[in-house]
Amino acid sequence: MLAFSGFALLVAVLYGFYVVLFVYLVEDQMFNGLLEQEAKVQLHHHATQGGWARPALPGMAVHETAASLPDGLPARLAEEPWRREFAGDQGRHYHLRRLEPGDAWLVAEVSQQLVVRPMRGGILQWLGWSSLGVLVIAMLLGAWLARRMTAPLSRLSDVVAEASPSHLPTGFAESLPDDEVGALARTLQGLLVRIEAFVDREREFTRDASHELRTPLAVIRSACERMQARNDLAPDHRLQVGHIAQSVQQLERTVNTLLMLAREEHLQEPPTVVALLPVIERVIVDQAPLLEGRDVCVDLRVDADAKAxxxxxVLNIVLSNLIGNAFAHTLEGTVSIAVDGGWLDISNPGTGVGAASLLPFAKGAASNGHGLGLSIVQRLCARHAIGLRFAVLQARTTVSIQLRGMPPADPS
Structure with a gap:
């Protein structure tokens, strides 16, 4: 719009300038033509009669010398000897023609015959309104062209902006014109199709592999439990079976982590009121095998009516990772789980958890996993706008999640 408007304004100004210049040149040419005709008559009369005749056209006069010119023209002519048009006093206007040979001058006072000067205001006003009209038309045309040219790009931008990893758009390129934007859309659509296929393959592989692994792991764990329950098992064999059982537990935690990763994109359920204590108790029971053989106490201070x-x-996955991480990193001492001012604090002895632990595959010294747990927690909390903070105080690490957005209590 700016380009069209600027170009239209420039053309209008140039057009107006040339119009004004043209009418002035036409008027001057008319007066100069009359002077030339009268000069021929005067020169012929002077050549045949030896003197100057009275001009036939009104407003014209012959002056024998330049000194007799009216309205101070002699002085001005002396300053500008090449000039042949002068403005006089009281609105008079003169055109001059020298009669050669000699110093005689043919002078036409044309103030009564001027056509452009009385019309100048109207001409300029007409040019101004015309320029304004052209400017408005140029802006409208520029806006129409801009919308027509950018509409496909805007639609493409909206399609890309609404895309998400779980919902990649398809088939949008067919509705766009066959131009540069259409070519870009087709290329982008092909890329999204390949990305979606890749994501589906990775998700299906993770899900299928994890499910396929859980069955043989359950069989191995059951066999280890039966072997450990035998009384005739030699001590060294019992130790080896214990190592196998620990490895099975580690593999089961890894498989559960992979399942969480596979399900992460599908965790789109809306927040609801959740009774906090039953969820925490169930997670503690699930993660209790991590504390076997350790002098660890769990201090649970959560009221029965606590809600999130x-x-x-999401809450179950986050608590499973945080409580499991606290159990895994506690060799002895107390793991505390408490609600404090809208936050759930999970605290255990040690100082090894911090911001660096949020990176994928970042493992602590006591970790038997693959360093994905806290990374999953951080991603889920960020996606669902759940507050997450770490604190290290008096040789204890506290990880807290916000029990956010709790609805107000019913006054009844």
């Missing part, structure tokens, strides 16, 4: 306003699946 979070997606239940």
């Amino acid at each position: 306003w979070l997606p239940p699946a």
Whole structure:
């Protein structure tokens, strides 16, 4: 719009300038033509009669010398000897023609015959309104062209902006014109199709592999439990079976982590009111095997009526990782789980957890996993706008999640 408007304004100004210049040149040419005709008559009369005749056209006069010119023209002519048009006093206007040979001058006072000067205001006004009209038309044309040219790009931008990893758009390139934007859309659509296929393959592989692994692991764990229950097992054999059982537990935690990763994109359920204590107790029971053989006490200070306003699946995954991480890193001492001012604090002895632990595959010294747990927690909390903080105080690490957005209590 700016380009069209600027170009239209420039053309209008140039057009107006040339119009004004043209009318002035036409008027001057008319007066100069009359002077030339009269000069021929005067020169012929002077050549045949030896003197100057009275001009036939009104407003014209012959002056024998330049000194007799009116309205101070002699002085001005002396300053500008090449000039043949002068403005006089009281609105008079003169055109001059020298009669050669000699110093005689043919002078036409044309103030009564001027056509352009009385019309100048109207001409300029007409040019101004015309320029304004052209400017408005140029802006409208520029806006129409801009919308027509950018509409496909805007639609493409909206399609890309609404895309998400779980919902990649397809088939949008067919509705766009066959131009540069259409070519870009087709290329982008092909890329999204390949990305979606890649994501589906990775998700299906993770899900299928994890499910396929859980069955043989359950069989191995059951066999280890039966072997450990035998009384005739030699001590060294019992130790080896214990190592196998620990490895099975580690593999089961890894498989559960992979399942969480596979399900992460599908955790789109809305937040609801969740009773906090039953969820925590169930997670503690699930993670209790991590504390076998350790002098560890769990201090649970959560009221029975404590509530959270979070997606239940997300809350379960986050608590499983945080409580499991606290159990895994505690060799002895107390693991505390408490609600404090809208936050759930999980505290255990040690100082090895911090911001660096949020990176994938970042493992602590006591970790038997693959360093994915806290990374999953951080991603889920960021996606669902759940507050997450770390604190290290008096040789204890505290990880807290916000029980956010709890609805107000019913006054009844």
